[in-house]
Amino acid sequence: MSEDTQGHPPASVPTPKVGYRNPPVATRFKPGVSGNPKGKPKGAKTLKSVVIKTAKSKIVLKEGGTTTKLSKLEATVAILTMNALKGNAKSMSLLLALFKEHLPAETENAIKLPEPTAEDLEVLSSKAKLLELLEQASHEHDPSTGG
Numbered sequence: 001m002s003e004d005t006q007g008h009p010p011a012s013v014p015t016p017k018v019g020y021r022n023p024p025v026a027t028r029f030k031p032g033v034s035g036n037p038k039g040k041p042k043g044a045k046t047l048k049s050v051v052i053k054t055a056k057s058k059i060v061l062k063e064g065g066t067t068t069k070l071s072k073l074e075a076t077v078a079i080l081t082m083n084a085l086k087g088n089a090k091s092m093s094l095l096l097a098l099f100k101e102h103l104p105a106e107t108e109n110a111i112k113l114p115e116p117t118a119e120d121l122e123v124l125s126s127k128a129k130l131l132e133l134l135e136q137a138s139h140e141h142d143p144s145t146g147g
Helices: 047-056 072-085 089-102 118-140
Strands: 058-063 066-071
Touching: 047 072, 058 072, 066 072, 072 089
Parallel strands: none
Antiparallel strands: 058 066
């Protein structure tokens, strides 16, 4: 007879302690079995992995008469540079911020600008004179300056 009259096991068999931090033996985690069997599957894509994969994927960029195969990230920087060169202020600001963040100020690989030629200086001088004339003309016709 393994049980007494009230359905309790005999006193010789120790009963595992059940309570705080001691769950019943039947409901404890089994060795080698995950506690979350329906959890994140292996190889599931995160936002970071999707962004990196998309940025690295290649596209064909037509520039002038030539086609070049670039990553989407390279193409984005190339387009940003072209827009900045066309005078787009927002593109200039973004491009300068990228330079400031990713290109150290003084390194061996720092961007070296060529010395301006005589022709460059002449063009800059003529532009400066034109700006002065425009500024003078605007002051002459400005009613607030008394002109």
